[in-house]
Amino acid sequence: MNYWLFKSEPGEFSIDDLARRPRNTEHWDGVRNYQARNFMRDEMRKGDLAFFYHSSCAEPAIVGIVKITKDAYPDHTAFDPDDKHFDPKSDPDNPRWVMVDVRLIEKFDAPITLGTLKRYKNSGLKDFRLLARGNRLSVFPVAGKHWNFIMSLR
Template sequence: MNYWLMKSEPEAFSIDDLARAPQKTTCWDGVRNYQARNMLRDQMKKGDLAFFYHSNCEVPGIAGIVEIVREGYPDHTAFDPEDHHFDAKSDPENPRWFMVDVKLKKKFSRVVSLRELKSCADKSLSGFQLLAKGNRLSVMPVTALQWKFIESLSQGK
């Protein structure tokens, strides 16, 4: 099993929006970065787990856990001129952008804030990609050790 972190701005789509979705499941669409796209398309597998991270908000941080329930497939929003994720250069015959489906597994009782994560950067979260200077990727891998440590933070341990 692989572990991931997936960012979303809560004003656009929050963990609470996912909790209200039918069967607490939805597609993770709109990723428009090639490196993140490659992870969605080639590396994420059904059963993998991901932290749901709220970005660009008052308290950025990890709000819960989702499970990948459908592996990468073409992101249909790229083909819809009415959608704000539309990409005129994307072709349904040779899709440029991909997405996965996620299902809410757990909403944390509190957000594990970016500030709290940064305070652990030189300890248990050494090398955590989220904390790398200038990192703006919306999808990134998480090691098993980092995953275990962050889960323990969510439980107040």
């Protein structure tokens, strides 16, 4: 099993939005970065777990855990001219972008804030991608040691 982190702006799609979906499940669409896409397409698998991270908000934080319930498949929003994630260069016969389905496993009672995570950047979270300068990816792998350390902060 692999571990991941998914970033989402809570004003766009929050963990509470996911909790309101049927079966607490939704497709994770709109990823428009090739490296993040490659992670989803080539490495992410059904059964993997991911942290749900609220970004670009007053208090960025890991707010819960989701499970990948469907392997990568074409992101249909890329083909819809009325969708904000439309990509005119994406071709349904050779899709450029993918999405996965995720199901909410747990919403944390107390979010693990970015400030809390930063306190451990030179110890238990050394080399954790979220804390790296210039990290802009919305989806990325989390090493098992980092996953376990973050889980111990709960």
